[in-house]
Amino acid sequence: MTETKKYWKGLEELTAAPQFVEQSQKEFAEHVPVDQFLSDSEATESKTHRRDFLKYLGFSITAASLAACETPVTKAIPYLNKPEEITPGVANFYASTYFDGFDFAGVVVKTREGRPIFIKGNKHSAITGGALNARVNASVLELYDAKRGKAPAKKAAASWQKGLEWSTVDKEITGHLSNVSASGGKIVVLTGTLMSPSSEKAIADLAAKFPGVEHVVYDSISSSGILKANKMMFGKAVIPSYRFDKSKVIVSIGADFLGGWLNSNQYAAQYALSRKPEGEWMSKHFQFETKLSLTGSNADVRATLKPSENGIAAAYLLKAVGGNVTVPAGLTEGAKKKLNKAAAELKAAAGHGLVVSGSNDSNVQLLVNAINKQLGNYGNTVDVESGLHIRKGNDTDFAVLVNQMAAGSVGAILIAGVNPVYSSPAKIGDKGDFKSALAKVKVKIYLGDRLDETGAECDYICPDNHYLESWNDFNPAKGVYNIAQPAINKLFNTRQWQESILAWSGNSTGFGDYVQEHWSSAGLVSGNVAWHEAVQNGVYVGHAAPAIVETTDTKKVEAPKAEAVDMALVAAATVTSTDINFNEVAAKFKASAGWEVELYVKAGMGDGRHALNPWLQELPDPITKVTWDNYATMHPEDVKELFGITGKGYEGHNELYLGEKYPAKVIKIKANGVELEVPVYPLPGQARQTVSVALGYGRSITSGIAREEWQGGLYKEGALIGVNAFPLISKDFLYSNSVEISKTDITYPLATTQTHHTMMGRKIVNETTLDIFKSTKDSKAAGAYNEQEMLTDTYGKKRTPAELDLWEDQGIDLGHRWGMVIDLNTCIGCGACATACQSENNVPVVGKDEVRRSREMHWIRIDRYFSSTLEGEKVRELDQLNSIAEYHEAEVPDGDDELQVVYQPVMCQHCNHAPCETVCPVAATTHSQEGLNQMAYNRCIGTRYCANNCPFKVRRFNWFQYDSLNLTQYPDFNKINPAHDDLGRMVLNPDVVVRSRGVIEKCSMCVQRIQHGKLEAKKAGHAVEDGSIETACAEACPTHAIQFGDLNDVNSYVHKASKDQRSYTMLDEVGVKPNVYYQTKVRNLSKEA
């Protein structure tokens, strides 16, 4: 049809008129003047062709867009000559030793590309083995403290001349010393306890150069009482070697030997060895103390004492074990009952018991010595012959020195390693404080690490190296030597104080060479090979009797002129009688009726030298879980009485609640002519009518960190972190005072990480007593101490939660399955795992205000629960709570001596059926084939659903950009977070990513270490060996309570332990199947106790 049809537009087309045909050939109906246009000279003038134009256009757009892209500038500076031992990406480990006058530990320093980033224990080290506490572990961060002294400084009028050359100050100081020496003046070298033979020799060299040099040893936390008592009894001023691991009965009268007392690293490791219920025997631990201490919280039997009752309790115990002594009046009936019990147990285990006391009163220590002697413990669990050199400070020497200084008879003083202006009492001897005495000394040289309290009062500051930049040697016990070697070159223009002293005595040798020379000349090691071996091991145990002189006694300060000093103090220093009348000793104690204050040392802060270490500031106190502060602990009933709170039980308990919007009340402590306003922490288990305040806070160097919202009613311009309690120490250095306590109207926010105190009758921490444990065959049977949770199915049959699972397993028995077993019996709650984790995994510090809002980022926390009594029964022994009243009662911890404490380290449980994994909309958290619950930070969009759905609440959210520099919105992070400072960032572990704002993070079971361990095993061509991979927490645990390994490896420790009678998983009935197992805590108590 179409072929035959024709379509036309008009008649012209149909007729094909010639005009039309012509016109139809044209593109445009009308004439277009193209030639005219092209001939236009202006239009064609340009030499740029169309194609060129496109090229230019393309080029400029590309150039503009390239310029707009900001290329991140990454500077990677290669080694010009690569050091032989450093391979980028591979860590180097160096053995060294930590001793700051307070804590001692053999350490291994992990360095990456030359930067120390992690401190772990040196297992070869004598004395401490591989044990170290949070303070030692966190010390690596202080290396990168930008506030350290960076060069010598000199006081000129009221201001400081900073950044001087060493040669300049050396010349001036040598001049001053020569002048003082030439005019017959006295030059005093004031140090903390030194157990370094070479350092002592350096001081002796100085003394040889300048006649009149004396060396005085001063300890901020003094153990002078023990030294004095041993001097009196045994003629040796020494800290005895204690063997907690050999003690079947341990009785501590106020000694926090797991926390801050003497060599706690060593004692914690020893203690754990004696706490194995599977063994033939398990130690029984009695604690008599004022504040609920870390040690007391681990005790089997505990009773409270007022500080003044320490001596009475010691006398009572001495009498009860058969000593001939008259016991002064005092002590509660409860304490007496428990002392009798302790005495009975001690007598039964005579020779295998141990009694220690934390008192600095030599009279108490004399009584304790008498008890140990009576029981025949000397030579078995206590050894004076091979005593420790960890404390040598003599309070009397120090008091004499202060009197001499006040009298103007000291010409020059060199202060190294101690900070007496901060850490000495408000009244020493009869002459007031150290600060005013120091002002009378003409030449004052500070060899500390920065301009701090003491530095500010001196004329020169010769900044000391950090210990990781220093050489040193130590002689912690007879025949045992430790070496400290630098792990990094000096970051600033500092000089280790021993080198400064050498320089001033005209010796320009470096201290490393000096130590080696001294060791060689003393015949300790001969030749380079032996020396290098000793350096490599960090420890040297002498084979033959060493030629180096034992340094057990402090150098005696010469008795000064009579009018200048308190003669009674001098007399006290020279008591050497071995014939002691214990009746006379005991008669010195009198029970006091009023308020008393006890001063103690916190697990995180020690004596205050770590005040600028944010890891330690943010480490929750083991008992109170408070961070960034010290406070006065007080019995809850005492707080209620003082503040007129009448609520009983639950109501009263709630009125004492501390939380984000519930600040602490503040009390005023008046003692020694000092008034302190301190927030109160109501702590169950505190002795009535006592308050305990931690030392080590209120350092001047913390000024400016705290902000108004951190300080509440106590805020002042330039506020410090916490208050300094050292001035409360009474003049004879005993930590107990008659004090006045009054209430104030102000409040103060305390940042605590745990606001609830009891377990509410749940099987969270499982515990039993030793006799039940011993007599139970099947702990999982119904009614047994570790009863298996059973659920009833539809058919009325009892099934385990695992059997009622709806999930399909992912073949969890194949390959590796990483897991942990945590022994709740040996976990002492110290917190070393928490700092180790923070250090290993770049966990951000968030500061007090954020912790107050419960936003701490720790990947591992240690839960602490107090027990509460319900109608005479322990709550956790009840099957279930039913009524509201019972629940309310269960919330109130026992306040009395029956209080019991449990600890539980909780990190991500790496559930095989993890509830967090199913709820993430973007699959940012998934399960690895090796049983790990893993986080892909990059994929996380931050819905926090996983954190809500975690039954263990271990997931942490980055509420802000905690890691960024120059954060304008939250400038306070700059002050507290090491990752906020170019120098501080050097401590970050390059194997672990730093998380950004808005993502969830949590424990990864140190997956970077697992990968490393697997690669090492692969390279070596064998399977991963049990123990070759350790997580940071397991590595840091001084008691080996945390064990890591492959649960699928039938030969591994964790495999065996997870099948153990004591093992269970937390919240078994939820059915999440954790890969972290806990082992039931066993108290050494009989059922009726």
Next chain:
Amino acid sequence: MHHVESQIREPLILGKKTYHEITEDVCRPVEGKANKMWYMMFSLATLLALWGLGCICYTVGVGIGVWGLNKTVDWAWDITNFVWWVGIGHAGTLISAVLLLFRQRWRMAINRSAEAMTIFAVIMAALFPLLHMGRIWLAYWVLPLPNQFGSLWVNFNSPLLWDVFAISTYFSVSLVFWYIGLIPDFATIRDRAVKPLSKKVYSILSFGWSGSAKHWNRFEEVSLVLAGLATPLVFSVHSIVSMDFATSVIPGWHTTIFPPYFVAGAVFSGFAMVCTLMIVMRKVLHLEAYVTIKHIEYMNIIIMLTGSMVGVAYLSELFISWYSGVEYEGYAFMNRATGWYWWSYALMMTCNVVSPQLMWVKKWRRNIVLTFFMSIVVNIGMWFERFVIIVTSIHRDYVPSSWNLFHPTFVDIGLFLGTIGIFFVLFLLYSRVFPVLALNEVKTILRTTGESQLKQLQAGEHIDINGNGSKKGH
């Protein structure tokens, strides 16, 4: 002559309205000028909205840390607000779709505004899941999009992902349904428009509607199909939202009763919000003849019914928590009722269960002032219901060491008030430019015979079948 007649129903439209009057009444707000009241309300809403926008910028700029959340309570006001707004967004589609299927013709006077409310409420609701993300700039990762991250896919197990699908589906269907209904009315406005701009705009909006029989036929069919589609969505959305909680392991969240209970609660709060809005609107826009006491009464009956359903759910939860013998479950509910947040539980119970029972009294459920007051009480109660479920469950769950409290910050509060502001800004703008009643549909329920005619008959007047009286036709 005396004659007896049966009791007849109350008319759905009061007054002797003519078709033209209906058109005039509905178009008046669009064509006329706004009154002082409108400007006052609009200014207030704008201020609140700006404050909310400021809080949004602050949150996105600085981090979620500006809220009061903590390691234990990782959701609080954010998800409370989300569920609350989604719940409010339920009434619109229920009124337009479910009641359409059930041939409830009284819905016609309120469906337009109820649907508008739904749309705006869902927008407000959708804000919160976005804002609560730590990294909002990566929010598109919840969509199953092809990507360059390898074969990285979303997690279909996650209830949050189901939320994404449920809410986006609900929102789009509701929007289309609403818009389809608007087309004939836009055409009416277009036809009446005198200003060229508004004529242009309304002619675009009305998609060339000519009012032909064929158009009307398609309109009815599409409405019916969409109603069929939207009806299951009314039930699915809140069921899925409830699964955010029901599928978790947290005592107090892990509850199988949640889906029906959440739907009932949503209808409850949705109708309350419709009451709040309509009572104000009928007064301000003089729509008393269309939104009558009868409407209010019907809505109050639904509120009473759903409120009681919610009450039964609350009591079942309590019973089961005790009957199950699970200590965590038992504690969770005991803690809700007697713990730190007992007051929020008490508020929830009073507002949601006790107060709707007033509606049993006919006089009260026909009382406008009381209804307005009650509608606000109900929405306060429903906000606290979500707060109770979310916060009191997680603030004390399994491990007592992590037990904690939650304290809102000014940003939490600002965001909530801000969304109320934005919602009212949108609603007030809507009331000025959209026909607030389905004017063409309403005409179908105008009674053309009945009492007025009867009266005319009795008066011996000429009966005007068209009901136009003496006025001219429209």
